[in-house]
Amino acid sequence: MPFPTHIVAAGGFVEDEQGNILLVQTRDGGWVYPGGQVEVGENLMDALIREIKEESGIDTTVSYLIGVYSNTGIFKWYDGVTDVPTQVGFDFVCKPVGGELLAVTEETTDSRWVAKDKVLDFIEHPAIRTRYQAYLDFNGAVNYIAYLTKPEFIIKHQTYISK
Template sequence: MQMPVHIVAAGGFVENDKGEILLVKTRRDGHWVFPGGQVEVGENLIDGLRREVKEESGIDVKVSHLVGVFSNRAPYEGHSGVKIVPTKVMFDFVCEPIGGELTTSDETSESCWISKEQVLDMVSAPALRTRYQAYLDYNGSVHYMDYITKPKFELKFKKNI
């Protein structure tokens, strides 16, 4: 059996005291997303998330609680000698802004605060919309979902744990 290879990522639903959500627009494809990304070697989930939010938006955050764990089993192109990465595992957390100023980065062309009700008007990717809905539906139980994004989005399994 080949040793499994996974990408581990953390995403943040950053909500300010006005009830607005932080979104960033990616330079890669021009889509609006929640800040977050891959956890680097030697980094834990919380530190990785704080770093990603700061890099992508300029905002410093305090990570509050886990709302969901998501497995995307659609294969991705690898790097560093790995040809295909079979699964991406994402941990989504609620975050509180504690400083910094909105800015952009090499990865983002825009960043903004948007009302909770308008987020789904801006976020188009089905997987991100599903993860945002899990955030909205959070009631103290962590959501677990398994899906694929290629050739099209398909939710395979869903459970609260």
């Protein structure tokens, strides 16, 4: 039997000293907090720091884990052909430590700092909105949510995995 295939990803809620959150606009048009896939041989922290830099130009440090997420659906990528396997994501709070905010990168069409209470005005994707709300509601316990995104967004399971 072959090994299962999963995408492992990390996302970062980058908070500046004024309480703003870093958002990036993806090439397909949606606003998200930065992050992405962990490459072969890469650890979660290094992947997250790399992804934030690639998507926004900002250098960061990773502060703490706030959520673990499973997108258990298999669906077609934007090309309509490639299967996207089950995804496991880890969300962290991060702090900016340098770099320069870039409006456009190879991966994004815009980047900006947004007041924490205005972020949901930008985010439309239901899974990203759910994860951002979990960040806003963070009480020190790591949140775990399993969900499907296709054909519609459905939360299958939600719990705290530590206190």
